[in-house]
Amino acid sequence: MTMPEPHAEIAIGVRDLVVGFGRQTVLDHLSLDVRRGEILGLVGASGGGKSVLMRTIIGLIPRRGGSIEIMGQPIGSAHDRSTATRWGILFQQGALFSSLTVRQNVQFPLRENLTLSQELMDEIAIAKLEMVGLRPEDGDKYPSELSGGMTKRVALARALALDPPILFLDEPTSGLDPIAAGDFDALIRTLQKTLGLTVFMVTHDLASLTTVCDRVAALADGKIVAIGPMRELLQSEHPWVRAYFHGKRSQMLQHEMR
């Protein structure tokens, strides 16, 4: 058993979380601490509950038991209205509004949550686009004119529009070629360092796990069965974790880590 971490160091504290649908229990007394300023990678079997965990943390799915604290504040109360500024989310497909330009997409959370002049919103949009490696001119484009990598960057700029301290990423590199995926990982690392972000990332990408994640958590049987730096996970004796990291498809990468 690992000791609970001191409160001030914890960005997301999950205790004894139980989540299910009908007769199915997906998360079964799951506990997890995400430390402030770290990039935590979450791995787990397909259908194992990674998305359910992320969605429950951000309040989209009700829980049957347990507690969740974000930056020391319990979530899930009826009065919990300040969520938009507490985290940004990058969903798997980028999910941009196709009828809005890139600039309008990035400005969407600003419009929804603040009252700002158009001039200021335009300045913010340019700053956010630059932050993710895009040019101000890209702001005039529509989502259909973007490559997969650019789409993810725009979605990231939108997720960061309100300067949240926490960023949730759902398989951020899926659908990108290895070079674009590597560039995106590097961007996440840079943003985490420069903005002091806490990043919670669901990913199957072994390269992301080994290069950008400070720690990796493994979800199996509805619980976190191993957590630590990648090197420690590779030593885990848990059968699912062993099968995941020591299976045929991951052997090549393993080789390079030794």
Ligand SMILES: Nc1ncnc2c1ncn2[C@@H]1O[C@H](COP(=O)(O)OP(=O)(O)OP(=O)(O)O)[C@@H](O)[C@H]1O
């Ligand atoms: N809204 C829902 N209603 C009913 N069952 C659901 C709902 N959302 C998820 N589930 C079930 O919960 C389980 C976990 O799903 P989840 O999407 O979290 O898996 P995952 O680990 O993210 O998988 P993948 O890696 O394939 O994305 C699945 O059995 C799924 O069918």
